Amino acid sequence: MLPRIERRVRHPGRKRHPDRLVFQGILFVLHTGIVAWEHLPQELGFGSGMTCWRRLAEWTEAGVWPRLHEVLLARLRGANALDFSRAAVDGSHIRALKGGPKTGRSPVDRGRTGSKHHLITDATGIPLAATLTGGNRNDVTQIIPLLQDVPPVRGKCGRPRRRPDAVLADRGYDHDKYRRLVWNLGVKPLIARRGTEHGSGLGTQRWAVERAFAHLHWFRRLRIRWEIRDDIHEAFLTLGCALICWRRLKGIPAGVLR
Numbered sequence: 001m002l003p004r005i006e007r008r009v010r011h012p013g014r015k016r017h018p019d020r021l022v023f024q025g026i027l028f029v030l031h032t033g034i035v036a037w038e039h040l041p042q043e044l045g046f047g048s049g050m051t052c053w054r055r056l057a058e059w060t061e062a063g064v065w066p067r068l069h070e071v072l073l074a075r076l077r078g079a080n081a082l083d084f085s086r087a088a089v090d091g092s093h094i095r096a097l098k099g100g101p102k103t104g105r106s107p108v109d110r111g112r113t114g115s116k117h118h119l120i121t122d123a124t125g126i127p128l129a130a131t132l133t134g135g136n137r138n139d140v141t142q143i144i145p146l147l148q149d150v151p152p153v154r155g156k157c158g159r160p161r162r163r164p165d166a167v168l169a170d171r172g173y174d175h176d177k178y179r180r181l182v183w184n185l186g187v188k189p190l191i192a193r194r195g196t197e198h199g200s201g202l203g204t205q206r207w208a209v210e211r212a213f214a215h216l217h218w219f220r221r222l223r224i225r226w227e228i229r230d231d232i233h234e235a236f237l238t239l240g241c242a243l244i245c246w247r248r249l250k251g252i253p254a255g256v257l258r
Contacts, residue, residue: 003062017047025052030236033220060231065238070151072245076126077155083123087164088209089146091118091139100228104134116224117237120146122137122164125208126248127241132234139172144181164191168206216240
């Protein structure tokens with residue numbers, strides 16, 4: 001999926017560092033959360049930190065990460081590991097220490113600059129799509145973009161699957177306007193009502209998205225937003241979702257995979 005860069009015949013310059021090693025350097029930053037790219041350990045052979053950053057920006061512009069996520073989702077669906085009978089959505093605040101696009105004053109962090117991760121998962125907690133907004137954005141505004149961002153998931157004969165049968169959400173998504181918009185997409189909204197007693201039963205099914213956030217924020221680079229450029233942070237976010245899919249795929253017996 002990585003774009004092939006042909007080396008110039010005339011004045012070729014220094015040989016391009018191998019993509020595999022550079023990708024390992026990007027994964028090292030995602031896992032460890034080191035702040036400065038120049039602190040990337042040279043002795044591990046990843047290349048310089050700026051080489052890894054430039055390659056990450058190059059691959060992000062080429063749309064590599066959404067394609068990787070889509071391919072892994074298709075493999076999971078082919079192994080009957082995706083459950084579209086329902087989906088769950090939620091949002092999570094993170095601090096954005098350097099500011100930048102898609103940041104705002106976070107109401108849960110004493111007005112400090114922050115961003116929000118919004119996530120939709122299938123019934124088992126596999127990430128289907130993720131978005132990034134400012135920390136002052138209401139969760140309910142992202143339920144439609146999340147549903148629309150779910151890629152066409154192939155892996156089986158027939159049409160690709162894009163929409164779950166139902167979507168579960170907590171009281172933060174309680175708004176009749178958005179219920180109608182969800183219905184218009186052919187999805188049944190199962191959203192808790194404000195002012196009602198707890199114990200609706202949705203929590204016994206919404207745990208999937210909470211667990212997915214725990215897995216996603218296990219990648220330290222996603223716990224705090226250090227990137228000023230929003231597209232670079234979104235690249236890390238999509239790559240984290242893809243890695244969760246890949247780990248789930250590894251647990252499936254080889255004979256089940258197509």
